Amino acid sequence: MLADRAPTFRPDGAILRRSEALPAKPTRVCCVSLVMGVRSRIPGLLLFVLVVGAAVAACRQNDAPEAATALWDRVHAASFRTWRRAPGYEQRRSSNAPHSNDVDIYVNPTLAAALDAQRPLTAWPEGSLIVKEGFDGNEREIVAMMEKRADGWFWAEYDDDGEPLYSGKPDICTDCHASGADSVRAFGFPK
Numbered sequence: 001m002l003a004d005r006a007p008t009f010r011p012d013g014a015i016l017r018r019s020e021a022l023p024a025k026p027t028r029v030c031c032v033s034l035v036m037g038v039r040s041r042i043p044g045l046l047l048f049v050l051v052v053g054a055a056v057a058a059c060r061q062n063d064a065p066e067a068a069t070a071l072w073d074r075v076h077a078a079s080f081r082t083w084r085r086a087p088g089y090e091q092r093r094s095s096n097a098p099h100s101n102d103v104d105i106y107v108n109p110t111l112a113a114a115l116d117a118q119r120p121l122t123a124w125p126e127g128s129l130i131v132k133e134g135f136d137g138n139e140r141e142i143v144a145m146m147e148k149r150a151d152g153w154f155w156a157e158y159d160d161d162g163e164p165l166y167s168g169k170p171d172i173c174t175d176c177h178a179s180g181a182d183s184v185r186a187f188g189f190p191k
Helices: 031-059 065-077 109-116 171-177
Strands: 102-107 129-136 139-149 152-159 164-168
Touching: 065 139, 065 152, 065 164, 102 109, 109 129, 152 171
Parallel strands: none
Antiparallel strands: 102 129, 129 139, 139 152, 152 164
16 A cells, blocks of 8 residues: 555656656656655765855955945944935835836045036046945845045945945946946936
């Protein structure tokens, strides 16, 4: 009786479903060989998980985590949520950017002064800083920052706890923002 309850396998090793027609010669496998078959696949599955995990981790280009942590501390000490909101982002709004479904964007006083000057610009002034909080519903998922420095923009993206995920000049940031007004995509230069 117990042998009748053992799973039936197709020739390719997959378990035959009840809705499938039985092959001409069904193969019966006892529990021990079934467990051994799964066990023999564990090293391959483990290797697959490790390779995929390493690839995902490698996608995160975190070249300057110490500088990113210092920027996080400085921006929070300056109470960035009291800064002016970016043009067009006077309140949280939906976004099609990869920084979550909804965003709040703030600009520091240096960038706000450049916006207020109402003169044509071709580049944002050194010291400009933009902070974007990304939300899924009411849950903050990420915080992205870009700061204009003497050598160009410094980029950082953090998880909700402030752990840097990307920092420095990550290709994923610079490639995407290349189409923006001096790399700023959320809003343009004053006219």
